[in-house]
Amino acid sequence: MDLFIKLSQFLLSLSLLIILHELGHFIPAKLFKTRVEKFYLFFDVKYSLLKKKIGETEYGIGWLPLGGYVKISGMIDESMDKEQMALPPQPWEFRSKPAYQRLIIMLGGVTVNFILAFIIYIGMAFAYGETYVANSDFQDGMLINNPVMQEAGFKTGDKIIAADGEKIARFDNDITMKLIMSRKVLIERDGKEQEIALPVDLVDRLSQYEKTNLIDIRMPFVIGAVEDDSPNTTLQPKDLITSLNGQPTKYFDQAEIILANSKGKTIPATVLRDQKEQNITLKISKEGTVGVQRGGLTIDNLEKLGYYKISKQEYSFMESIPVGLTKGKDQLIGYGKQLKMIFNPQTKAYKQVGGFKAIFDIFPETWSWETFWRITALLSIMLGVMNLLPIPALDGGHVMFLLYEIISGKKPSDKFLENAQVVGFVLLITLLLFANGNDIYKAIVGR
Structure with missing residues (x-):
């Protein structure tokens, strides 16, 4: 069941991002009276799971969940439809449209990705506010x-x-x-x-x-359960140990040090039980343990005990707009810095580039709309930035050639664009194999 919930969130998020990205191309193409032959969620290599033709466009769902696409007439894309490109240009084709219209069509996908992320952050600020210490x-x-x-x-x-x-x-x-x-x-x-x-x-x-956080909140030593063979039967679940051997233990990390220095000894201790302090003695094992499993406290209980003050900031809809925009801007800048690190060999960050499994793993095994939308917004920014990279076969590659055409007044030849598309496709396949190869390597070596 946990796996099903995780997979459901992954597929829902991926599908939402793909459909909206492709709509970003589809809508301006239609506005500029450019024919769109196909609109697909996932790739339909050899066959489709579902398909239906409405007007001039075939809508469908492919079986290969590695993305999606719209096939625009008269455009050199991943379909590599050389037969169509060999025919004379038609008024409804992409190649017949003015350069500025083609540029708007190509920028439509990433524009939707960025707008979606900002809308999600605005919505999250309004719906959930911000909780922090x-x-x-x-x-x-x-x-x-x-x-x-x-x-x-x-x-x-x-x-x-x-x-x-x-x-x-x-x-x-x-x-x-x-x-x-x-x-x-x-x-x-x-x-x-x-x-x-x-x-x-x-x-x-x-x-x-990977399983150890960079930094954590210091937590008190709370008893979750007393083990059956524990020598300290005076301890009870929910006891909070406040001192050991005469030394205050506000936090568990302080208790760990005292226990490590008291191996094999019997020491005095103080516990907080039912809001009252009680003095007891504890037998410490040769391993420095007391025969219990640690428990936890809710945020509310931590606040009541005076450990941390939990702040909750709520926003009206109008207040949510600047908050969401700032959040989106920060995430966009942050992801740009991550890419810079990945392309810097000194950081060795390229080793941690992940593929679909890495994306799948960031979704939780329990359903949380707040977490779902936070991850989806971040993935939308990542998709937008990645598609803007000046690599042929990506939106950014098409934009690069269109900007050259607009500035120079010279349109690259179809043959050049076809060759560039092949090079870009090879680069993308290489990156895809590298990223997913990293996932496989980590799974094998346990990293």
Whole structure:
């Protein structure tokens, strides 16, 4: 069932993005009276799952879920329809239209992708608002368990002040990406500020510890369950351990250190039970454990206990517009920085480029419309940016040649465009094989 939910979100998001992207080409083509022969969700190699011709256009669903397409008459595209291109140009064909109209048709897909992302972010701001913890509320700093971050010089208790000169005001979904994309991070440790330089190949190093967050919220030591063979039967589920061996343990990471230094001993402890403190003794095993499984606290309970203040910002529809636009702009700039890192060999970020499995994996196994829309908006930006790359066979390649034509007044020959399309197609297949090959490699080696 979990796999079905994950797959459903993946296919729904992918289908939505493909259909709207292709509509971005289809609508201006129709407005400029250009014939559209096919409109397909997924590729119909050899055969289609569904198809129906309405007017001059065949609408259908292919069996290969690697994208979608519209086939526009008189256009050199992935169909490589040389027979049609060998005939005299017709008024309804793409090649017969003025350059500015062809440019608008080619830019339509990515324009829709960017507009969609901004609309989603505006809608999310209005529907869900923003929930976060103000960075200033982390009086005791962050939890640093990631070995790569520890090697870079971070320690538990550090307060993150700024990344590449940009002040970190909130702990939210974007903070991890801000740190990954940064070269220098300003922290506060023991009341003093200092700067930590992140390694150039940070992304590659982090891939060895994908299941360990860069930074985390420090959590209290709460008992989830007492093991059957536990020597500490005085402990009960939901107990919160507030001190061990006379030392305060506001956070679990503090308790870990005391337990590691008390192996094989019996020590005094204080627990908070039913809002009352009780003094007990605990037997520590030779491994430094007390025979329990850790539990968790809800955000509301953490706030009631005075650990963190959860801020919720709600917006009216008009207020949501600038918030959503800013969010979209930040995500667009952030993805541009990611591409820059990928194309920089020093970062080794190209090793982490993923294919369809990587996209599939970012969807959760439980249905959440908020998460779904957040991922879909990001994928829409990624699709738009990737399609703008000046690679023949992508929208950006067609735009590049059209801009050349508009500026120079000279139209590239059909033969040149056909050859460029072949080169671009080979490049795309290579990138596709590389990205999905990375997925397969990670699955084999467990990284």
